[in-house]
Amino acid sequence: SAGRAPELALAAARVRSAEGQARAARAAGVPDLFPQVGLRRTQAFSGLFLGLGLDLPVFNRGSGLRRYAAGEVEAARLEAAATERLVASAEAGATSAAARLDAAASAFGDDWRRDLDRTVTSAEARFTAGEGTLAELLDARRARLRALDEFELWRLDRRRARAEAARAAGAEPDAQALCDGPIPTESESR
Numbered sequence: 001s002a003g004r005a006p007e008l009a010l011a012a013a014r015v016r017s018a019e020g021q022a023r024a025a026r027a028a029g030v031p032d033l034f035p036q037v038g039l040r041r042t043q044a045f046s047g048l049f050l051g052l053g054l055d056l057p058v059f060n061r062g063s064g065l066r067r068y069a070a071g072e073v074e075a076a077r078l079e080a081a082a083t084e085r086l087v088a089s090a091e092a093g094a095t096s097a098a099a100r101l102d103a104a105a106s107a108f109g110d111d112w113r114r115d116l117d118r119t120v121t122s123a124e125a126r127f128t129a130g131e132g133t134l135a136e137l138l139d140a141r142r143a144r145l146r147a148l149d150e151f152e153l154w155r156l157d158r159r160r161a162r163a164e165a166a167r168a169a170g171a172e173p174d175a176q177a178l179c180d181g182p183i184p185t186e187s188e189s190r
Helices: 006-028 063-108 110-129 134-168
Strands: 032-042 045-055
Touching: 006 063, 063 110, 063 134, 110 134
Parallel strands: none
Antiparallel strands: 032 045
């Protein structure tokens, strides 16, 4: 169901199942009346007999089954409560992680991109002018690639955290969770 984590629905179903089994165990201790119909032949006479049978519980029949079923109900309820706490903490953690990753977006604004481009442009200019070495130029390009790699990893982590937060809340991830909006610049985040 929407707005509810699947683990909670499963735990609630287990409680209902255990309660149903407990009701069935209690019902087994109630005497049943059942009709009896048959043919009987005694001493050369055949006859049809009709009757009512009554199954009486003797010596508290089924008490062990009832105690077992009651224990299962209690265990299912405790498990459901533990599952609720676990889901609530998972939701809080996922929401917090998503918020922290969203807050880190300002580090990857337009200024960050311009700084990466300036670093490589500067290394190229130094190399062209003969003041820098090829190793310095390649190091600047590698550093830019590593920074872009970190940016892509951050985007992936942010999408994953948003999807986990939506799942923990029992919702389907929407376009906002799976797509990146505009990255705020440093001046917009202040």
